[in-house]
Amino acid sequence: MVRIIRGLAHKYFSDDEAVILFLLLIIGTLGIIWLGHTLAPVIASVIIAFILQGLVTKLTDHGVPNAVAVILVYLLFLGVLVGFLLGMLPLLWIQLTSLAGEAPRIFREMQSYLELLPQEYPNLISMESINSLYQQVTSEAANFTQWLVSFSLSSIPDVMAILIYLVLLPILVFFFLKDRDVLMSALASTLPQQRPMMRRIWHEVNEQCANYVRGKAVEIVIVGGVTFVAFRIMGLPYAALLSLLVGLSVVIPYIGAAVVTVPVAMIGLFAFGWSSEFIWLMVIYGIIQALDGNVLVPVLFSEVNNLHPVVIIVAVLFFGGIWGLWGVFFAIPLATMLKAIFAAWPVHHGSQNEAT
Known part of the structure; x- marks a missing residue:
């Protein structure tokens, strides 16, 4: 067991920069957990x-x-x-x-x-x-x-906190x-003054996360805006609320679209019943989702290394379990950041004898 641990330490932590970066990641994670609120x-x-x-x-x-x-x-x-x-x-x-x-x-x-x-x-x-x-x-x-x-007088402290946040x-x-x-x-x-590995990792993380986060911001605005216009034209009640949910759902690929489809279908069924209007609503909603996944996403994220669907689901479950709703929203950027770090992490391929 000791030999295995020494071998892993030699393979992944033989560089001083790697040790420092690992400690910084641990400290940053603990700081967010304890002081995030x-x-x-x-x-x-x-x-x-x-x-x-x-x-x-x-x-x-x-x-x-x-x-x-x-x-x-x-x-x-x-x-x-x-x-x-x-x-x-x-x-x-x-x-x-x-x-x-x-x-x-x-x-x-x-x-x-x-x-x-x-x-x-x-x-x-x-x-x-x-x-x-x-x-x-x-x-x-x-x-x-x-x-x-x-939500009345008992919520005044929370309202005051929100107002303070809006000022800060x-x-x-x-x-x-x-x-x-x-x-x-x-x-x-x-x-440290000499940190080529950290510079390489920072460049990779900055490029990948910047493209992803900024692309998602644009995607939320486009998908939410198009959905709002389509729902208003069809006369669907609560169009603003539903379009906001649809826009935010793109933050969580696969899972978000599946979850938001339920309230859209329920409100549509309540408003139109089993009619041609309801069918057209679901068709238009499906077209928006298809265009988002097959046209908008490839255009916005052409420079981002796509994550495997299994990785996305695991990231949503893991970070959502740690940080709740915020963890769900930031699961994909965090997974993208970790992927970039692992891709740039120095690995020593020397023999086991060198480690001993």
């Missing part, structure tokens, strides 16, 4: 600045001075943030509360459709299982409605964009 505005600001830096770089490549590029991109970010807070967020809240009020009627409609299944498939589905499923879903819906209604977030994003080089130099000064 406290440092949430800082982490969110770093991610947003990381996304916006791509626009700054493109402007500077076209001859725009860096300071002017930072100001233009930051003003664009503020415009989008204010537009979302004053335009989209109230609409989403209105539709969410309306959906909570309509939930009992929606589930009664669904029950009437589900009760037809035991008659058509008596050997596969029983009425008892349908009633049990309906009671569980109704109970969860009632709990959600109760929580939504009770733009300030931090501005300084991360403006002083990016200064902050990076200060961080680099804490590392």
Whole structure:
């Protein structure tokens, strides 16, 4: 056993840089686990600045001075943030509360459709299982409605925290964009002077994660926007809420689309019934998903090393189990980062005798 451990240490940790990088990864992971909630505005600001830096770089490549590029991109970010807070967020809240009020009627409609299944498939589905499923879903819906209604004075501390975050977030994003080089130099000064392996890994991680994160941001906007327009044209209720869910679902490949299809189908069935409108809704929704997977994704992520579907599912389960919902959203970027690190990690192929 000792010999095996010594062999692995010699193979993967014979380089001093590898040991230092491994310790930094451990410290960073533990820091996020223990201080992630406290440092949430800082982490969110770093991610947003990381996304916006791509626009700054493109402007500077076209001859725009860096300071002017930072100001233009930051003003664009503020415009989008204010537009979302004053335009989209109230609409989403209105539709969410309306959906909570309509939930009992929606589930009664669904029950009437589900009760037809035991008659058509008596050997596969029983009425008892349908009633049990309906009671569980109704109970969860009632709990959600109760929580939504009770969102009042007891939630003032959480609202105040959100307001503080909304003040801190733009300030931090501005300084991360403006002083990016200064902050990076200060961080680099804490590392060894000679670090070719770390530079190679950083270049690989930065390229892969930057392309992925920025591509996903564009994909969310395009898919969500197209879905919103299609749902509004068809007259589907709660179009803004559903299109937001569809847009965010692209963050989790395969799983997200499958999960979001359920509420889209339920609202469509409630609004149109078993009619041609419902069929057209699902066809259009399927076309959007097909175009996203077969056209938009290859265009946006042509420079990103694609992860195997098994790796994606494992990453979602693993990071989601550690960090909950945030872990689910950032599972793919984290898996991409780990893949880039493993690809650039120095491996010593010497014999076992050298290790001993």
